[in-house]
Amino acid sequence: MNAVGSTSKTQQCVLITGASSGIGLQLSLDYLQQGWKVYACGRDEQRLSQLTGAHQRVFDVNDAEAIAAQATALKEVEQVTFDLVILNAGTCEYINDPLHFDGQLFERVIQTNVISMGHCLAAFLPLIKAGGRVALMSSSAVYLPFPRAEAYGASKAAIQYLASSLLIDLKPHGIDVSVICPGFVKTPLTDKNDFAMPMQQTPEQASIAIRQGLAKGEQEIHFPRRFTLILKLFSLLPRGVWQKIMLRRKAADNR
Template sequence: MSNHSLPWQSVWLTGASQGIGLALAEALAQQGVTVCASARNEEALQALARRSRLWSGKVVAYPLDITDSSAVAETLVQIEVEQGLPQLVIFNAGSHHPTPATRFQSDEVRQLLELNVMGTCHCLEAILPRYIQHNTGHIAVVASLAGYRGLPSAAGYGASKAALNNLLEALAIDLYHTDIRLQIINPGFVRTPLTDRNAFPMPFLMEPEQAAAAIIHGLQSGRAEIRFPRRFALLMGLLRLLPAGLYRYLIARATGYDRAV
């Protein structure tokens, strides 16, 4: 028996095989939503789909590499045919690996931009014409509070998330006169295989299940930006207002980068 407490019957979610995406897929399906789950890891998606048989909703696996624009377009066509046009899309797929100045490589930054930014653009390119045609739809993109200002060893990752924030803001203005909703999601540090790569202290670290709950709550609000945890988001918002020199000094002191190794 389906639970219709959430306002969406179907959701297309990318990056659903681990971390925040996996927790989101589970939470949505457990509350009666049909989750069209995409990720590169087909085995993990199929395992998730099997587990969902016990829930009030369901997960349907749509394996996908979002860096392949043709595959993205074909996957959305398949979803439409089999499940109908998703009422909500959550473009969450992305990656992170450190890009410190001591071993900075442009290829690593390019890989992050290709997945985090261009992969998301491929998804937007597929869904926007459909939503514009019907003058309806709900788009949410997962960026990061790391996109607010530079953080140690995160030049590539932070640049990609800053780009997503700007991208969504621009598109939201373009679509302001329509009934299409756009939201940007800026989490703080969430315990995932990606954040496990960070070598610096991560304040206010959250579990994926906590992040999923915060996102689902935020998606039902009228806010243009969903950001959490509250204290860290407030701190990053205040730090964004500081002069560059003072900001660099404070972050270097706080993370130990002011000391020679």
């Protein structure tokens, strides 16, 4: 395997959720180009159809029954097993008015980003080969608390814990776990953001970083390093220091 997990003699097989857009779309295109068999999942059949050569699977990650049905079909009809499963589907909504905390928004984000992962793990983990890997999409938002990110940040922090714990429990079964923590990547999800996004990368750059990290067996894939290392460094400082920085940033965003 080369640095981004390129061709070996037997065709490798990956399942990617959230493959219809942004990072998941780019990963699907790049794995296809590398000769992998790609199972590309999303809700929108039309958007998935741009992935010529991929096996398209249409389901909502919030529909546990639909996920289980997909897994049954993959096992019993297609008899496929995976070298890699990337649980990437996700959403982002912000808490704009903390005094009128939107509980339904909070539920939507936790549901789509976290609860759905439980259902995907239940369905797809049994289809991963021994020696295979599952990768969970978190975010660099977990390194420091960002304003308005109460729902999104909490969901991604939950995923980071989930991945760390799962790593210990799956090791004896020969399945590895990676957590992916991107900085800002230009996608429809971030196009909605109304604040400065330093060191934003393209989906192509994100895909390279993710595929390289997965091919090297990294447990935590974070990029761009210049951005994530700054966040990690700040997270080591006393709370008061980064709180001041975040409050300043919030004030600047409100201007």
